[in-house]
Amino acid sequence: MELTDVEKRLLALHYVFPVPLNRLNKLYETDPTLEKLYMYRPIELVRLLGISLKKAVQLKESLQQNSMTPYEQLYERHAITPIPFSHPNYPEKLHELIDRPAVLYTKGDQQVLHKPLKIAIIGSRKATIYSKQAMSLIVPPLVKNEVVIVSGLARGADTMAHEAAIEYGGKTIAVLGHGLFHLYPKENRLLAEEMAKHQLLLTEYPPYVKPERWTFPMRNRIISGLSEAVVVTESADKSGTMSTVEHALDHGKDIFAAPGPITSSLSTGPNKLINEGAKPLWNGFQIVESLVLNR
Template sequence: MELTDVEKRLLALHYVFPVPLNRLNRLYETDPTLEKLYTYRPKELVDLLGISLTKAIQMKENLQQNSTTPYEKLYEQHAITPIPFSHPHYPDQLRVLIDPPAVLYTKGNHQVLTTPLKIAIIGSRKATAYSKQAMSLIVPPLVANDVAVVSGLAKGADTMAHEAAIAFGGKTIAVLGHGLFHLYPKENRLLAEEMAKHQLLLTEYPPYVKPERWTFPMRNRIISGLSTAVVVTEAADKSGTMSTVEHALDHGKDIFTVPGPITSALSVGPNKLLDEGAKPVWNGFQIVETLVFNG
């Protein structure tokens, strides 16, 4: 993938300051081509980036130490493709976010990103066989209509969603809450390796960034942002799943949810969404009819 000089400078900046694009607005307003990136004084970085003087001094040192590092070539050695926000391959759906990723780091088949319709399928990390059964009815019609499945590679429902898409011959994208030199959960290593070859792994974090408690809520907005609609299988009332749904509602996305037995704690989230106006779903044709034929 060819990058401009401006995009290469962004890779250098993002490596030492991995923040969403809105945190860089003042910098780009002052220096749209980032030509002054290596010459800013620490106090200027404080004003432009809203960081402490201590952090600005460290950032200045890091930038100077790595001023000649060819980040894009180093990433290529690890089969990682960075996609800056200004690149044509960057998804338009993410540009409308309040806080778009400044750079996407990807591994796998980038053509999956160009799939017109992407549906997020999400749910509890403690999802039961009920979620798996639901996906066996939901995913095949999506695959048959060239819809890509988006999820977060977490335990439970996310894993089931990716595996279902692959099993039925479809396409799937995993949005990670860490850099590509790490993997969470480790139990999904084989799935991640499979997806890195034939599907797509995607993250807004440079490869060295480790999974942290705060990185996973951040990635939920990308799952929602990439997707035309969100499907919820099983989820507790307060969970990461419901956080993703909140992002989706903010983005004006359709919410589909699998009705659940009232005896299950993992039905509370979906059933509340139904009460609030989400669309009930029990097979994928309902989603296809809503988004493909009526959309």
């Protein structure tokens, strides 16, 4: 993939300062081509990036130390394709986010990004067989209509969503909360390796970034941002699933929820969403009729 000199400089900055694009607004306003990137004094970086002087000194040192690093070749060696926000391959829908990723790091089939319809399917990490049964009714009609399934590769419902998309011959995107040199959870290694070959792994974090508690809520906005709608299978009332739903509501996306038995604590989330206006969902044809056929 061809990158401009400006995009190459962004890769160098993002490697040592991996923040969303809105954190770089002042820098781009002052220096749209990033030509002065290596010449800024720490006190100037304080003003342009809104960071402490200590952090600015560290950033300046890191930029200088890595100034000769061939990032493109490094990523290519590991079959990683970076997509800066200014590149034509960057997903159009993510431009609508206030805090859109400055760079996406991808591994796998990039053509999946250009599929016109994507639906997020999410739920509890403790999802039961009920979620798997629900997905057997939800996913096949979506796959038949070339809808891409988006989820987060977490335990439980996310894993079931990716596996269902693959089982029924569809395409799926896993949005990760860490860099591509790491994997979480470890039990999904085989699934991730399969997706890195035939599906798509995507993250806003450079490859070395390890999973942290704060990185997963951040990735939820990307799951929502990429998708036309969000489907919730099983979920507790307070959870990371609900965080993604909140992002989706902020983005004006449709919310579908699989109603569940009132005897299950994991039905609390979707049942409450339905009570608050989400669309009850019992098969994928409802999504096809609502979103696919009306396009």
